[in-house]
Amino acid sequence: MAKKLSLNTQILIGCAAGIAGGLFLQTQGATPAVENSLYGARMVGNLFLDLLRMVLVPLVFSSIVVGVANLRAHDQMHRVWTTTLVFFFATMGIAIVIGFGAAHIFRPGDGLQLEMFAEATRDFQARQMPLPEYIAQFLRGLFQNPFKALAQGEILAIVVIALILGIALVVGGERYRNIRTLIQELQELCLLIVGWIMRLAPLGLAALLLQLVASQQGALLRSLGHFIVVVTGTTLFHGLIVLPAILWLFTRMLPLHFFKGAREALVTAFVTSSSAATLPVTLRCTEQHLHVRKDIANFVVPLGATVNMDGTALYEAAAALFVARLAGIELDLAHQAIIFFVAMLGAIGAPGIPSVGMLSMVLVLESVGLPTAAIAILLPIDRILDTTRTMVNVEGDMIGALIVQKLADKPAA
Numbered sequence: 001m002a003k004k005l006s007l008n009t010q011i012l013i014g015c016a017a018g019i020a021g022g023l024f025l026q027t028q029g030a031t032p033a034v035e036n037s038l039y040g041a042r043m044v045g046n047l048f049l050d051l052l053r054m055v056l057v058p059l060v061f062s063s064i065v066v067g068v069a070n071l072r073a074h075d076q077m078h079r080v081w082t083t084t085l086v087f088f089f090a091t092m093g094i095a096i097v098i099g100f101g102a103a104h105i106f107r108p109g110d111g112l113q114l115e116m117f118a119e120a121t122r123d124f125q126a127r128q129m130p131l132p133e134y135i136a137q138f139l140r141g142l143f144q145n146p147f148k149a150l151a152q153g154e155i156l157a158i159v160v161i162a163l164i165l166g167i168a169l170v171v172g173g174e175r176y177r178n179i180r181t182l183i184q185e186l187q188e189l190c191l192l193i194v195g196w197i198m199r200l201a202p203l204g205l206a207a208l209l210l211q212l213v214a215s216q217q218g219a220l221l222r223s224l225g226h227f228i229v230v231v232t233g234t235t236l237f238h239g240l241i242v243l244p245a246i247l248w249l250f251t252r253m254l255p256l257h258f259f260k261g262a263r264e265a266l267v268t269a270f271v272t273s274s275s276a277a278t279l280p281v282t283l284r285c286t287e288q289h290l291h292v293r294k295d296i297a298n299f300v301v302p303l304g305a306t307v308n309m310d311g312t313a314l315y316e317a318a319a320a321l322f323v324a325r326l327a328g329i330e331l332d333l334a335h336q337a338i339i340f341f342v343a344m345l346g347a348i349g350a351p352g353i354p355s356v357g358m359l360s361m362v363l364v365l366e367s368v369g370l371p372t373a374a375i376a377i378l379l380p381i382d383r384i385l386d387t388t389r390t391m392v393n394v395e396g397d398m399i400g401a402l403i404v405q406k407l408a409d410k411p412a413a
Contacts, residue, residue, distance in 0.1 A: 007198060014202030015209055015380040022213025038214060041207040048204025049372055051197045052362055055190055057153050060363055061162045062187035064345065067306055068166025069180050083407050084300050087400045088308040089344065091246065095238050095310040096340050099317030102234040108227035108318075109325035155367045156338065159345050201379070208376030220377075227322050228381055232388050234318065235311050239392035243310070243399050250403045261289035262398050269394040273386040275305045282394055292401045300404050304397030311389025311396075316343045316364045323365060323374040335368045342367040 005013070021037075028034050142160050149157035169180050212220070244255035259266070265285040269278040279302060286297045320339045324331045331339070342364050362372050 007201070010202040011205060011379070012383075014204075014206040018206035018209030018376075019213050021206070021210040025210070025214040034214075038211050041210045044207035045204055045211065045373065045376065048197075048200055048207070049375075051200065052375075053153070053366075053372070055193050055197065056362055056366070057150060057155075057158060058186060059190035059194065060155070061150065061158050062183050062190060064159060064162035065166045065169070065183045066180075066187050068163060069169040069183070080296060080299060080404060080408050081303075083404050084303060084400060085307075087403055088304065088396075091243065091310050091396055091400075092308065092313045092344050093340070094242060095314040096317045096343055098234055098238055098242070099231075099314035100321065100336060100340075102230050103318040103321035106226070106230045107325070108230050109223045109322045153366075155342065155363060159342065163345065205376055205379055208373060209380070212376055223322075223326070224377065224381060227318075228384060231315055231318050231385055235314055235385075235388045235392055238310060238314060239388075239395050243392070243395055247399045247402060251406045253402065258290070258399070258402075261285060262395065264289075265394055265398065266391050269391045270387045273383065273390045275390055275393050275397070278390075278394055279305050282397060286398050286401050290398060290402060292405050296405045296408065297401050300401040301397050304393075304400055308396050308400060309393050311392035312360065313343045314392075315385060315389050316361055319361060319378055320364050320368070320370060323370050323377075326374065326377070327371055329370070331368065338368050339364055 021041075025034050025037060142156055144154060144157040144161075146157075146161045148154070149161060169176050240255075244258060247253055247258060248255065262285050265278055265282040268281045269275060272278055275282075282305070283297055283301050286292045286301055287294055292300075317339060320343075321331060321336075361375060361378060365372050365374060
């Protein structure tokens, strides 16, 4: 019996078929057959995107609530978990700033405007307003009727509502365990549905790429190559320079000593592209090779596998600016602040598995009105980029455990 192809292999085949089909249609000119083919591809591609949007709101809401509420189990370790969260959010913030900086300096996608995104560009420009009015509207949009926000897919309001509910569940403790269990089961149901939708990914991405390539030339492939180099180089800079420098600053541990102890987990993360699958190896390296106490390692590392996503946050920041340039849009400081906020909070509770990263990217794009069809460009290269960013995510978890142990052992002032 023939072995079934993995989803990643099916996606690669679908992407190759879409690109080949698009190149073929390029040579045929504007015939009725070509128009009909593009219409069919548009229908299939839009259906795939609509299915992703359908599950996005409940998944984001439940993931953030569950991610914050899981802190409840560690309320006796106040100093440990507060130090952990400060470290996680600080390093993710640094990663996002680095991602923005690299995208502004090297400007991948500059000068290439895709016709496929023309409608999104017009919609974005129609919503432009003076900065004071924009800030006022942004602040009003953060706090809305929860049911209205969920029904209308107001992403920023949903993130804030989920954050507040998660904190309330932490404070309420065991009194609200039934609500916590219900929301956790909602998250599991959403992930099950995501698994079903991802079975359509090869066909959906083939359709999106077909219409994209049919209307573009080789400039898009050159821009993608530029983007891959920029993101990979920047992610490695964060993992090889920034994080080890932070580790040395707090613990005086030499980077070479750290990488020797962490090597097994980093290689596993690179190969699997999953911080969740790497978790047992990460724990073993953290405890046995890096000599972090079991109680701290068992808290910081599993929490980091869902909350601490330096590589992912950096990628999403750079990718948002890349997509904006492909759509002919220059994001101002206010929009970049929204991306900073959403990319960071979107990581809370997001399961450390490859396919969910695409939904996180859709969340970031939707938050500032960028075209979600851009995932047709990003997903074919996502597997290449995911190896490096997952490795950096796992590295951040282990460095976090070392720093938390050092700071937690300090006598209180």
